[in-house]
Amino acid sequence: MFDALTEKLQQTFKRMRNKGRLTEADVKEALREVRLALLEADVNFKVVREFLGRVEARAVGQDVLESLTPDQAVIRIVRDELIQLMGSHVERVHMASNPPTVIYMVGLQGAGKTTASAKLARMLRHQGRQPLLVAADIYRPAAIDQLKVLADKIQVPVVTEPSKTPVELAELGKAASRRMAKDVIIIDTAGRLHVDDDLMGELEAMNARIPANEMLLVVDAMTGQDAVRVAEAFKERLPLTGVVMTKLDGDARGGAALSIREVTQLPIKLVGSGEKLEDLEPFNPDRMASRILGMGDILTLIEKAEASMDREDTQALAEKITKADFTLDDFRAMIDQVKKLGPLSKVMEMMPGMGGKMAKMKDKVDDRSVVRVEAILNSMTKKERQRPEIIDGSRRLRIARGSGTTVQEVNRLLKQFDEIKKMMKQMKGKKGRMRMPRMPFPPLG
Template sequence: MFEALSSRLNGVFDKLRRRGALSEADVNEALREVRIALLEADVALPVARDLINKVRERAVGAEVIRSVSPAQQVIKIVNDALVEALGGGEGIEAPGLDLNAPAPVPILMVGLQGSGKTTTSGKIALRLRTREKKKVLLASLDVQRPAAQLQLQTLANQTGVTSLPIIPGQTPLEIAARAMDTARRELYDVVILDTAGRLSIDDALMDEVAAVKAATRPHQTLLVVDAMTGQDAVNTARNFQDRVGVNGIVMTRVDGDARGGAALSMRAVTGAPIRLLGAGEKLDALEDFHPSRIAGRILGMGDIVSLVERAAETIDRDEAEKLAAKMQKGQFDLEDFASQLKQVGKMGNLSGILGMLPGLGAMKDKIANAKIDDGMIGRQAAIISSMTRKERKNPDIIKASRKKRIATGAGVTVQDVNRLLKQFDDMSAMMKRMNKLGQKGLMRGGLGALLPGMGGGKRPF
């Protein structure tokens, strides 16, 4: 999400930075371009207009134009306005889920069909069970699709939480009442009520959802919207807010290439904060929504905090320390290289990771052209696993016939094998040079060498 917007804005700001001194006209011209970029990213018109007006008011002041780095000031003002639009501000880090109510806390999931309600219910259940040690009951009120209740039951099994037993023929209201009864009797902390969606807004859906809401009085009514639907997501949200009333939004499919404007419009249009993001089909692909980090990502400043958090969750610390020690002693071999690749692979989508790195936002296109794709890691790993243990420990013995055998085994060409070996050579050489720089330099060198075209290596395959 946000790639196009991010690269447009970076273009505008690069131009501004090159100016040096800024006149009021320069700022106005830049803001006009920012406005176009926002609209192209599907930000709702009034939201874009307000944001620009706010920025202009703050930026056209004499201090900015006379300051040492006027462009930087303008960017900072745009950043702050984006954070505000995203629902953040002084002291607001991330709204997250609000469970601050007597147990059992009811959470009602609403939204259109296919927006991701059921999947998100499972994700929230998993997170509450594992991170917060909550006792969670999942209940499907979806009597529209025959398999819907079973879908939730399966998710409950996968996440290790209980789902309300299915009684065929019950109405959503009856199921909701039974869920709340069960939760009170069996002392659940949280009850997640997953409702049926429709393909589009209709009265029957709204009435049904409103009735369930009135009967269960949920502490959180979460509207689930699909980021890929852009402006429609905003219209859907407005409708649900008017007719049902929601106090939180979950935006799903942010792992896709949505333009992101909906995220920027939601707060202004509905008054409700985006609380969570769905970033994939897997049950652990749920993220808190951090306005300031997202703004940083949009402005190409990189979301280094999220990156470090993700790394801390996925990278095996012992393994990393072992590798670092080996690097320092110059004993790093292809087996270690493969292990490093595996760690990077575990962190997920490579371009997603790159997007979080500061300064790389603007390089996105270049990276895309260099065709760094996630398959690359897999192919490199395949090449290394086609080698014998001896070859991995001592790559120098890999000559023509061995290369041919390895390439055939990995389903790649001999050139691919050569490229990998060259990359490994570059990396080893760099490590030796960096030994003097200590750990920090090493880590940087390690990552750089993994990203051909940016570090020591050559073109990726």
């Protein structure tokens, strides 16, 4: 989402770096560029003004202007202020000291409340909680069926009864949680196409009968400043405790994520970064600021790896790599492990220095190209994957036909595999920096 903003910020800081020593005029000129980048990213103009006021007050100080690396000092200040803007620390979903914890998911229709409810239930279940879902959206066609389908995938029970009112459904959920020994109740409420009195009155009545421990507003990040206005309207009537921002992986400019905390004083607690049920994570301002500035997010990448990769398989693969005993079978296994982290473009966004480049590379970094590599590997025999040196011209033609690719693509993959093996031998026999070979993930065609 922040690709365009990241690229513009990196260009601005690069120009600062090329100047060597900075003057106060240089800093102010750079901050004008930052202002334009933030406004183009659809950040609230009042937020931009206050944010840059704080940055400028710190950036024109003597410690920065007399620094040997003033550009790095300014980047650090911008990063610190971005973190402060988005909340300074991680805000977790609060659990009641006396279960069950009651969580209301509220928001407009189309924001993704139903999917976010199921994602939250899955997250809590993996944390050792016992969640229960309540389908209280009795107005939207198929809303109840959608929640049932999602709940079935994560093996979480759903309480629903179409003849009941939303208030009665909330009561049913509370009673069912005690009967089933569930410690968290997640209530998927109805939405509207716009904020109105009927919607607010219904939510107020539900909360009056079954008080919330958490009332989370679900907003669509792709709606930009509309998401901020919706948050303000809901906050006027309801005791909101935080925000769940969905579709953070979309192509919107990202202004809502940078504005909503400052404008509403509501913490962003969770963000949805994909369509899969596992694509929900706590919002970390520190890591998000690093990603916006193109510094990557290695910690999140490590956490994803630990959660999704098979530890024994990964350890076995690491041992083969250290012994330089690496085959095409191992390479295929490595691809399978990487795929568990999510789309390749999202993984690369978390790598330091890649954030701003992703906007240009999206056409080149395509998960369909990974599928083509897998097709080539799967078209080989076991013996060919173990001993690729036996793959002659006729075998390459057979592999290309079997995988729906070309002989040139097969040749390219084999050449790149040889480069990887050479690199591994160098890493085993020598110390120091080694040039990484180009991985065969860009389109092969």
